[in-house]
Amino acid sequence: MRPRAVQPPSLFVAATCALQGVRRDSSSLSQRPDAKHVSFPGAVKSAFSNTMRFEQPSTYPALPTYRAVDQHGEVVDPAFKPDLSDEAVIKLYRDMLTVSIMDLVMFDAQRQGRLSFYMVSAGEEAVSVGTASALEKEDVIFCQYREQGVFKQRGFTLADFMNQLFANRKDPGKGRNMPVHYGSRELNIHTISSPLATQLPQASGAAYALKIQRMQDPSIPPRVVAAYFGEGAASEGDFHAALNIAATRSCPVIFICRNNGYAISTPTLEQYRGDGIASRGLGYGIETIRVDGNDFWAVREATKKARELALQDGGKPVLIEAMTYRVSHHSTSDDSFAYRARVEVEDWKRRDNPIARLRKWMEAKGFWDETKEKDARDSIRRDVLKAFSEAEREKKPPVWTMFEDVYENLTPDLEAQMKVLKEQLEAYPDEYDLGEFESGDKESLGK
DSSP states (O other): OOOOOOOOOOHHHHHHHHHHOSOOOGGGOOOOTTOSBOOBTTBSSOBOOSSOOOOOGGGSOOOOOBOSBOTTSOBOOTTOOOOSOHHHHHHHHHHHHHHHHHHHHHHHHHHTTSSSOOOOOTTOHHHHHHHHHTSOTTSEEEOOSSOHHHHHHHTOOHHHHHHHHTTOTTOTTTTOSOTTOOOBTTTTEEOOOSSTTTHHHHHHHHHHHHHHHHHHOTTSOOOOEEEEEETTGGGSHHHHHHHHHHHHTTOOEEEEEEEOSEETTEEGGGTOSSSTTHHHHHHTTOEEEEEETTOHHHHHHHHHHHHHHHTGGGOOOEEEEEEOOOOSOSSTTOOGGGTSOHHHHHHHHHHOOHHHHHHHHHHHHTSOOHHHHHHHHHHHHHHHHHHHHHHHHSOOOOGGGGGOSSSSSOOHHHHHHHHHHHHHHHHOTTTOOOTTSOTTHHHHHTO
């Protein structure tokens, strides 16, 4: 009988094998006589013990929280040296102010019925702006829904924010997503989706793809993936799957956790019993750091180093846990004073605000003062209100676009739905206000 020809491995399989380096079969591990360490495949560095003892979390100290500048704006890390010009710091500070002011305006707009939904990020501005400032424009971003600062730092304009929030015809998503579900192909930021943690395994996969691409073409600039999430999302199974995939496949991805104390109404003490989220990174064999999320400089320095680590040795994951406090309600659908005291929130706002902390540092350096602060806030508020007014007046996307962008050609069932919609509009013309839609919608529906 003729031997069957062996098919050459696919490029993907070959790349995967090459990426993993020298394969070590579990059978190659053996327990040497009188060895003092375990050599089982599942634990090759564990020392034998003749004393039976269950490990207790209280035996180990909590992971430290790195800070470069304290709440008074004073440098506490003697090794810290700012790597930005005064002008660059001011730009990033204005980004934080913009997010803060926009949040206040849009929250009030929702309460007035002019917007269906909104989520603010008060108290977390340093995490988003600080991390984004340490990434490259070519890096790929996966956000959750409290990263307005990431978008702003990377170039998302106030008009971009407002067009998405009002779901008008200039919204790239054509009004199909809820407000605050931003996205930008140009800025390498994947569109936000509501389900918690779904972006995390996607981020691991994207990082693995970047790794393979660069192995096939070394001329491609090295890139990392940054994935943002809250500590509540770390309770989802996707979080664990993402970390394990990234660790075992050595993916160049930075997991950035905003531990703000609450998963909607659930405080952290009711979410987990371990040492926060950072300890989980260590459990998956991932280099991890915990930072003061209200310290812009600590967040930036940690992210700079994390990016370097993520690109070492062909790629590996890094986890950053940024400790902060969610000053705002979870969203406009939430009243956080139903489950936490108002005095608690006011205390955090007064005692340790990330914007105030960076401002104190800037004032101590001599390039910021009360006059500049007032001018900045006034001008930003004017810009926000101008973009708000223009986007609110803009027409909505054409009605027929709701049927597009899924199939190249409309399927029979979509055509049937278009027909039903057209009949509905014609049968009840007084029930539907199409004045703000594009002219010709009815004709388009009848095509």
